[in-house]
Amino acid sequence: MSLPVDHETVVPTSGAQWWRQAVVYQIYPRSFADSNADGIGDFRGIVSRIDYLSSLGIDAVWLNPFYPSELADGGYDVIDYRDVDPRIGTLADFDALVAALHAHDIKVLIDIVPNHTSNLHRWFVEAVDAGRGSAARERYIFREGTGPDGAEPPTDWRSLFGGRAWTRVPDGQWYLHTFAREQPDLNWSNPEVHEDFLTTLRFWADRGVDGFRVDAAHMLAKDMSEPLPTQAELDVLPRDGSHPTLDRDEVQDIYAQWRTVFNAYDPPRTAVAEAAVHSSRVPRYASPATLGQSFFFDLLLCDYDAPTYRRIVDDCLSVAAESGSSVTWVLDNHDTIRHASRYGTPYPGANPDGTPIRKHGGDWLLAGGDPTMIDAARGLRRACAATMLLLALPGSAYLYQGEELGLQEVSEIPDAARQDPSFFRNRAIEVGRDGCRVPLPWTRTGTSYGFGDGGAHLPQPLWFGHYSVEAQDADAGSTLALYRNALALRRELQGGEALEWVETGRDDVLHFRRPGGWQVIANFGTEPYPLPAGEVLLGSGPVGDDLPSETAVWLRV
Numbered sequence: 295m296s297l298p299v300d301h302e303t304v305v306p307t308s309g310a311q312w313w314r315q316a317v318v319y320q321i322y323p324r325s326f327a328d329s330n331a332d333g334i335g336d337f338r339g340i341v342s343r344i345d346y347l348s349s350l351g352i353d354a355v356w357l358n359p360f361y362p363s364e365l366a367d368g369g370y371d372v373i374d375y376r377d378v379d380p381r382i383g384t385l386a387d388f389d390a391l392v393a394a395l396h397a398h399d400i401k402v403l404i405d406i407v408p409n410h411t412s413n414l415h416r417w418f419v420e421a422v423d424a425g426r427g428s429a430a431r432e433r434y435i436f437r438e439g440t441g442p443d444g445a446e447p448p449t450d451w452r453s454l455f456g457g458r459a460w461t462r463v464p465d466g467q468w469y470l471h472t473f474a475r476e477q478p479d480l481n482w483s484n485p486e487v488h489e490d491f492l493t494t495l496r497f498w499a500d501r502g503v504d505g506f507r508v509d510a511a512h513m514l515a516k517d518m519s520e521p522l523p524t525q526a527e528l529d530v531l532p533r534d535g536s537h538p539t540l541d542r543d544e545v546q547d548i549y550a551q552w553r554t555v556f557n558a559y560d561p562p563r564t565a566v567a568e569a570a571v572h573s574s575r576v577p578r579y580a581s582p583a584t585l586g587q588s589f590f591f592d593l594l595l596c597d598y599d600a601p602t603y604r605r606i607v608d609d610c611l612s613v614a615a616e617s618g619s620s621v622t623w624v625l626d627n628h629d630t631i632r633h634a635s636r637y638g639t640p641y642p643g644a645n646p647d648g649t650p651i652r653k654h655g656g657d658w659l660l661a662g663g664d665p666t667m668i669d670a671a672r673g674l675r676r677a678c679a680a681t682m683l684l685l686a687l688p689g690s691a692y693l694y695q696g697e698e699l700g701l702q703e704v705s706e707i708p709d710a711a712r713q714d715p716s717f718f719r720n721r722a723i724e725v726g727r728d729g730c731r732v733p734l735p736w737t738r739t740g741t742s743y744g745f746g747d748g749g750a751h752l753p754q755p756l757w758f759g760h761y762s763v764e765a766q767d768a769d770a771g772s773t774l775a776l777y778r779n780a781l782a783l784r785r786e787l788q789g790g791e792a793l794e795w796v797e798t799g800r801d802d803v804l805h806f807r808r809p810g811g812w813q814v815i816a817n818f819g820t821e822p823y824p825l826p827a828g829e830v831l832l833g834s835g836p837v838g839d840d841l842p843s844e845t846a847v848w849l850r851v
């Protein structure tokens with residue numbers, strides 16, 4: 295696809311359209327910076343690093359859940375949607391954080407988790423106590439079991455973290471949990487659930503939050519009419535909205551309601567859907583009448599391969615254009631093996647839908663995660679090249695804390711220190727997501743490498759100091775310098791949301807033009823590629839007359 299190059303369109307960085315080409319930096323609050331030496335990151339810690347955030351040149355931060363939680367799933371088990379976990383801070387600390395970010399021209403997105411609550415949420419506690427048939431149970435999905443005495447679960451459904459998707463309460467009924475048993479699914483056929491989330495959205499929007507990242511956005515609407523299907527039937531996700539529990543058309547009615555809340559603010563609050571759906575379905579979530587934007591995980595899931603990247607870029611741009619939205623590009627997040635490690639391990643191969651047949655990098659972790667068994671230097675080289683390509687694409691870019699340091703996945707976490715439920719529930723299949731959630735290294739040495747003064751809630755490896763902010767801050771050749779330079783240049787160069795491919799005569803080299811003379815060449819291959827005439831603005835690694843293997847460059851021509 296070659297969209298016409300639009301030199302005229304000025305890109306808004308403020309006002310209602312600020313999100314279209316924003317760079318959003320994801321903060322996992324428990325692992326960013328710890329202000330009170332309890333080993334857990336907190337809001338005051340983030341405020342203490344505000345100059346660092348500002349120095350990156352980002353437009354917004356997205357905060358992973360910070361609500362009161364028993365941490366059965368890293369905070370995605372929410373006990374109270376309108377409060378802050380005391381280990382992370384208070385509502386006053388939240389307000390101070392928002393004020394500090396806004397004072398630095400950084401917008402704030404928060405995570406909203408509507409598919410399930412924590413089992414300690416007052417609604418669920420009430421539901422268990424109130425017994426079968428009660429109004430309190432109608433806020434969740436309770437069913438009678440099967441078999442003698444109903445001792446077998448209602449269906450054979452599996453939790454996404456492994457094991458059964460149903461758990462029995464003392465009076466014999468079962469409740470549905472798509473994720474861990476501590477995360478009971480809400481019943482979105484109940485108007486009370488709708489009302490409560492509208493209240494939550496207003497609560498945070500009134501406090502100055504600029505937007506919301508909507509967790510598991512495709513799961514809320516469920517057809518629970520009998521007879522319930524089997525797991526084998528659920529395994530197929532049709533593209534017409536007819537799946538019993540995923541991506542049903544009526545989930546958009548919920549987001550249309552949310553949109554009226556968003557649009558009551560000036561500028562309207564934004565939202566981005568985390569929805570694992572076929573790309574043909576994405577425009578429903580990314581419509582201005584619903585959430586407005588949706589993640590595209592295609593680059594995060596694919597191999598480091600030029601033709602694949604090119605196909606994905608074209609597909610995503612045209613899908614986003616269908617609803618008038620922009621693409622959200624992403625290579626790393628809190629659920630993924632860091633791309634600097636992933637790209638140093640062999641790709642496991644893809645399913646017909648383009649997703650890897652097993653988690654990319656997962657084989658290495660399962661085999662023990664021996665750091666000598668991956669090519670970390672190559673992983674980082676490819677990661678930097680891929681990031682430079684991503685940052686030059688039209689649309690918004692999501693970065694995950696620590697990727698700007700070139701952090702590798704931490705593979706050497708002892709089993710006893712692991713926290714992720716997918717490790718405990720799915721043992722033989724995956725090691726879980728703790729390795730990308732280890733607290734950040736700020737200094738070369740010292741207690742928890744400057745994360746705080748009292749250790750770190752997930753153990754940091756000895757090599758962490760080498761990747762610290764301190765070690766990279768003044769080094770013009772560091773990964774951190776590359777990210778800062780790229781983000782500063784991107785601000786200068788960013789124009790209309792157009793992209794035009796330039797043929798290179800090589801399958802392993804991609805070249806595109808953006809409006810205003812910005813050109814990008816990425817060499818995915820092993821042979822150098824002669825650069826055309828033009829001013830080299832930035833390279834993901836050293837660049838001469840030729841573009842070396844696994845390197846990307848921005849040019850002005």
Ligand code: GLC
Nearest residue numbers: 367370407473509510628629
């Ligand atoms: C999303 C989150 C993930 C969480 C899950 C359940 O996929 O990104 O971290 O475990 O939802 O809330």
Ligand code: CA
Nearest residue numbers: 328330334336
């Ligand atoms: Ca703390």
